[in-house]
Amino acid sequence: MGGDVGVAxxxxxxxNTIKSRSDVNIILVGQEDVVRPELDKGGSFPADRIRIHxxxxxxxxxxxxxxxxxxxxDSSLRVAINLVKEGVADACVSAGNTGALMATARFVLKTLPGINRPAIVTVIPTQFDHVHVLDLGANVDVPAEYLFQFGAMASILVKHVENIERPRVALLNIGMEDIKGNETVKQAAELFRNSRLNYVGFREGDSIYTEDVDVIVCxxxxxxxxxxxxxxxxxxMSTAIRDEFSRNPLTKIAALASMPILKAVRERFDHRRYNGATLIGLNEIVIKSHGSADVYAFGFAINTAIHEAETRLPQKLRDELADMQEKGEL
Amino acid sequence: MGGDVGVAxxxxxxxNTIKSRSDVNIILVGQEDVVRPELDKGGSFPADRIRIHxxxxxxxxxxxxxxxxxxxxDSSLRVAINLVKEGVADACVSAGNTGALMATARFVLKTLPGINRPAIVTVIPTQFDHVHVLDLGANVDVPAEYLFQFGAMASILVKHVENIERPRVALLNIGMEDIKGNETVKQAAELFRNSRLNYVGFREGDSIYTEDVDVIVCxxxxxxxxxxxxxxxxxxMSTAIRDEFSRNPLTKIAALASMPILKAVRERFDHRRYNGATLIGLNEIVIKSHGSADVYAFGFAINTAIHEAETRLPQKLRDELADMQEKGEL
Incomplete structure (x- = not known):
């Protein structure tokens, strides 16, 4: 029940989730005196649908x-992860401290076989639709092998969560040519090229948004x-557009006419719709919500957790990584 | 005379430059048969104002x-840098191959005393106005000492080129707190803290655009x-805005009303106005223009070179770096 916004x-x-999904039950982990008043605002539900731990x-x-x-x-973060470990819950969703969440999850749930370090993978909106990018900050000193493991995990995730048979995986670099970049990305490229993954090569920073790939690794x-x-x-850019439109009475009239259009643009890239990063590489499902997520955004993080649980993602990862290990690819 | 666009x-x-600046003369270095027709289109000028080498x-x-x-x-790139080395020209401006430009400039012009590696520093538009960011790709394996040198050089540049007595220098990191980041940025922070520079601490990626600092080092x-x-x-975002405005007759009318406003936004962030990155850390002035720069953009790169020559930037860098070396700060 953490994050900057918390129980609100x-x-x-x-x-909202238990109202719209009769097959989903939720355990709210946190300080009872803080959570209870917020829960009571929502009316009354059977304890098996939603309860406080x-x-x-x-x-x-x-x-x-x-x-x-x-x-x-006995923090909510630790207790929630314990509930997943014990099989009481299928997934943990937290808006709390990212570093603590990752460290605790790694300690309690352990990493998947063949994986050295879990990573944070998130979906971001692009010109084509969206792309999965990892790692987003869990690992700052990353050898080539880890980059390859990140790519393998995200590829398996996209395959099962989005039903794409051969997700296109790219390595983020400072140029497209083989000679560009540091030793780590060059070595990682070699690992990707020699693997079963659908590796499409190096991509530069702008390609995150303007090229049609499924996974970008860095x-x-x-x-x-x-x-x-x-x-x-x-x-x-948003601030500048707002400033220019409110410059004088004339621009304010133009703003009225443009409002629905700019709203459509804003909605298309609304980061709240992409809230909920996966801590990938663990034996169970842990989803990190943005700390400042509002109700709408936090709902998306919950949905990500539900979808991964339905897909049985950790099991899929375990199976395919084991197969890669068996064949000496990992 | 390189770049994707070239002499055009x-x-x-x-x-345009020699027309507007009677105190500036230009040597066009390149293949005479390619450059000549383009030069002749511009009318005739005395050879001391503009000539082909x-x-x-x-x-x-x-x-x-x-x-x-x-x-x-005998490439235009190498010959132009030689002319600077020989004192025939005060600065070199190129839209050519960045790696070759940096390698050649470093080989011919040598790095400043106390500096291990030159860097590429550029100005980018921000919410407040602009910020100098370096390195932009010249160095991919960078120990803490280099990061500190980058910060020192950019600080001296901003001081003299923009007349800011104590430029605010920040280190790019994945969090603001001291414990965040990799070992390199933590060590670099220590070097900055113990220096004469106006070091303001770690900043995250969004701060490049939304915070009022003068130099960001990475x-x-x-x-x-x-x-x-x-x-x-x-x-x-620009593509999405264009798409939404051209969706139907109604949105097209709104587009007409909003055109001047969106144009103002576009101009405010027009990257062409920021064209011309400085190869900093060399004994002479070398400016890198974007390869796809048009006439307008390339003019800004030339202006950057002129301004640095007027400021006698390499001499200022040499003097202040020598002073830092003397006092054991570098």
């Missing part, structure tokens, strides 16, 4: 993962900076 | 820097990806 987003989103502690948003792991054994430092820089540009 | 951009831009070879845009260095001793891989991802988002 998460509880109403959970209520009390957890006494809260991991702060800027707390170090190491300290939260050591001192917050280390967590690069991915995080690229994604946030993109958010910064989008924000700057 | 560079020569008219050069002619023949160079028989051309470095292709995707040629490896090593091969161009070895086999293209390695060339991260900088290149971040900048190109930004271009991709901007392009995607």
């Amino acid at each position: 987003s998460t509880v109403p989103a959970a209520l 009390h957890a006494s502690q809260v991991v702060e948003m800027n707390e170090s993962p190491a300290i939260s792991m050591r001192k917050k054994k 280390d967590g430092f690069v991915g995080n900076v690229a994604l946030k820089a993109s958010e910064g540009v989008a924000q700057m | 951009s560079t020569v008219p831009a050069a002619l 023949h160079a028989s070879q051309v470095v292709e845009m995707n040629e490896s820097p090593a091969i161009s260095m070895r086999k293209k001793k 390695d060339g891989f991260v900088g290149n990806v971040a900048l190109k991802a930004s271009e991709g988002v901007a392009q995607m």
Whole structure:
């Protein structure tokens, strides 16, 4: 029940979900006295549909993962992951501290066989539709083997979650030619080329948005900076458009005429619709929501978790990674 | 006279410059039979104002820097840099192969004392006005010391070129807190903190556009990806806005009313106005124009070169870096 917004987003989103999906039940993990009032606002439901599981502690948003792991054994984050581990829940969705979530999930749920490190994969809107990008910040020092593992995992995810038989996988680089980039990406390219994956080569930063591929692989430092820089540009452009339209009475009239059009553009790229990043490489499903997600956005994170659970994604990953391992590809 | 567009951009831009600046003379370095017709279109000027210096070879845009260095001793790129080295010209402006330009410039002009590697620094438009970002792709494996040198050089550049006494320097990272990021940025932060620079700390990708700092430092891989991802988002948004406005007769009418407003936004962020990246860390001035620059854009690259020559930037860099070296800061 974390995040910057907390129960004001998460509880109403959970209520919306159980209302629209009779086959989904939700456990709200958090401090009962904080969660209860929010839950009661939503009317009354049978306890098997939605209930509170009390957890006494809260991991702060800027707390170090190491300290939260050591001192917050009864945090909502830890308890929720434990419930998944014990099979009480099929997936954990959290808007809390990303570092603590990843560290705790990795410690409790363990990584899949053949995988050194889990990664954060997210869907971002593009000119064609959308693309899966990873890693988004979980791993900052990433050897070529990890990049290959990220690509393999995301390829399996896209195959099963989106029913694309041979997802196109690209490596993010600073040029398209083989000679471009650092040693790590060159070595990773070699691993991809010699694998069963549908590897399409290097792509540059703009290709994330303007080219039709399914998976883009990079280390967590690069991915995080690229994604946030993109958010910064989008924000700057939106602000500038708003400024220009409110410059004088004439531009304000033009704004009225353009409002529905600009709204359509905004909706097309609304990041809330893409909320819910997957912590991929774990034995169970853990979804990270943006800390500032509103009810609408948090609902998408819940849906991602439901869809991965329905797909039985961890099992699919385990099977296909085992097959790759058997054949010496991993 | 390189680049994807070639003499059709560079020569008219050069002619515009000498027309508007009686104190600036230009040498056009390239294949005489290619450059001459374009120059003749512009009317006749005294040879001391604008003249052709023949160079028989051309470095292709995707040629490896090593091969161009070895086999293209009479390329326009190499000859132009030689003219700067010999003091015949005060600055070199090229729209050619970036890797070859950097390698040749480094070989011929040498790096400044105290500097291990030159970097590419460019100005990008932000919500507040603009910011200098480096490195943009010259260096992909960058230890902390290089990051510090990049910051020191860009700080000196901004001080003299923009008359800002204490430019604010930030390090690009995946979080604001000290514990965030990889070992390299953490070590670099330590170097910045212990220096005379006006270091303001870590900034995330979105801060490039939404925060008021003067210099943002990162390695060339991260900088290149971040900048190109930004271009991709901007392009995607522009395309989407155009699409939505041309959807039906009604939206087309709205488009007419909004045209001047959207044009104002486009102009505010027109990357052509920011064309001309500085190869910083060399003993002389070398400016890299975008390969696809048009006449308007290439004019800005020429202006950047003129302004740095007027400022005597390499001398300023040499003096201040020497002072930092003397005091054990570099």
